[in-house]
Amino acid sequence: MMHLTGYFVWTADPDLFHVWGLTIRWYGLLFALGFLLSQQVLFYIFRTEGHEEQDVETLTIYMVIATILGARLGHVLFYEPARYLAHPIDILKIWEGGLASHGAAIGILLALYVYSSYDIKLGRPGKKIIKRPRSGQSYLWVVDRIVIVVALTGCLIRFGNFMNSEIIGIPTQSTYGVVFARHTLELIQNSSPAVEEVSIHKSDRQIVPSENPDLYQPVEIDIQFAGNGYAESDLRSFLEGHVKNLLSTNSYVTEDLYQPAGQVLNYELKQQGRNYMATIYTNGIPRHPAQLYESLSSLLIFVFLFYLWSRKKAALPEGQLLGLFLIILFGLRFVYEFFKEDQVDWESTLPLNMGQWLSIPLVLIGFWLLFRINRTRRKHKV
Numbered sequence: 017m018m019h020l021t022g023y024f025v026w027t028a029d030p031d032l033f034h035v036w037g038l039t040i041r042w043y044g045l046l047f048a049l050g051f052l053l054s055q056q057v058l059f060y061i062f063r064t065e066g067h068e069e070q071d072v073e074t075l076t077i078y079m080v081i082a083t084i085l086g087a088r089l090g091h092v093l094f095y096e097p098a099r100y101l102a103h104p105i106d107i108l109k110i111w112e113g114g115l116a117s118h119g120a121a122i123g124i125l126l127a128l129y130v131y132s133s134y135d136i137k138l139g140r141p142g143k144k145i146i147k148r149p150r151s152g153q154s155y156l157w158v159v160d161r162i163v164i165v166v167a168l169t170g171c172l173i174r175f176g177n178f179m180n181s182e183i184i185g186i187p188t189q190s191t192y193g194v195v196f197a198r199h200t201l202e203l204i205q206n207s208s209p210a211v212e213e214v215s216i217h218k219s220d221r222q223i224v225p226s227e228n229p230d231l232y233q234p235v236e237i238d239i240q241f242a243g244n245g246y247a248e249s250d251l252r253s254f255l256e257g258h259v260k261n262l263l264s265t266n267s268y269v270t271e272d273l274y275q276p277a278g279q280v281l282n283y284e285l286k287q288q289g290r291n292y293m294a295t296i297y298t299n300g301i302p303r304h305p306a307q308l309y310e311s312l313s314s315l316l317i318f319v320f321l322f323y324l325w326s327r328k329k330a331a332l333p334e335g336q337l338l339g340l341f342l343i344i345l346f347g348l349r350f351v352y353e354f355f356k357e358d359q360v361d362w363e364s365t366l367p368l369n370m371g372q373w374l375s376i377p378l379v380l381i382g383f384w385l386l387f388r389i390n391r392t393r394r395k396h397k398v
Contacts, residue, residue: 321341
């Protein structure tokens with residue numbers, strides 16, 4: 017699992033627990049927790065500024081729907097439009113993954129426009145529905161408060177990505193890289209009924225590869241075999257055949273580990289009572305923990321924006337928190353994309369990847385908002 021110093025091997029199970037035939041995953045829990053905590057923060061903000069808590073409940077519904085729909089459609093349109101146009105029913109399969117934060121941002125901004133523009137009240141029986149702008153809650157006023165909690169939710173969602181071992185970074189030679197080895201562990205675990213338990217961890221036994229030796233770090237794969245009368249010769253054939261082939265050719269594994277196809281598998285097989293234990297010595301590929309970069313950044317943005325709001329509250333110029341949020345969050349996102357693997361293959365043909373192209377207009381909108389605020393201030397001083 018995780019070590020406090022140096023590179024570490026990450027094999028956390030994305031499933032938290034199973035109950036009544038359902039699987040509760042860390043990502044789903046953190047996603048929901050983000051909205052629950054955000055709602056509590058919004059309750060405090062609305063109470064402090066003299067608005068009804070019932071508005072927060074309505075706002076939460078808008079936010080949840082906008083985030084999920086926006087993130088899903090953003091991924092469909094920005095990253096894999098051809099795939100989903102060919103198989104439109106797959107758009108509904110959100111459990112298979114595929115959410116885009118830029119799409120969520122666009123969805124939220126549109127939903128908040130509807131929320132602030134139409135305060136829908138049901139008339140008396142037989143009377144028409146009344147639609148009117150929300151009193152004291154202009155569009156920019158609402159968005160300024162929402163971006164505070166969006167940063168908090170983003171922190172938890174990105175940590176959920178880390179628990180899922182997804183949105184991984186590019187290889188790094190730094191001392192804090194992460195070997196994301198969960199996929200390798202699962203593939204070996206499910207490769208044979210003879211395999212009882214698998215663990216992957218750091219190793220003190222250095223296997224120096226012939227190419228780019230500074231890019232890899234030693235890891236060990238421990239395989240505990242079941243005590244069902246498996247012959248040693250059969251287990252060696254399994255290791256030198258199936259497992260070696262898995263480590264050197266499977267695309268999921270080769271993102272985690274470096275085991276050249278032409279290299280002899282370096283391993284030990286020992287008998288422990290009725291069982292056998294195999295230890296494979298190979299090399300891991302440490303990567304930038306890009307999910308943690310974004311998670312920590314989002315947490316700091318939440319603290320910063322909440323601090324600004326707590327100091328000035330209603331005195332804040334409308335659009336200021338939104339402008340700062342767009343500049344800082346998506347400015348950092350632009351930078352972090354240099355440390356992340358492309359989400360889809362065709363991004364490698366672009367001078368900047370899709371995440372960076374989508375971040376640029378949002379950062380520019382942020383600067384425009386702050387420029388407009390400063391220009392308005394200068395006019396009032398004159």
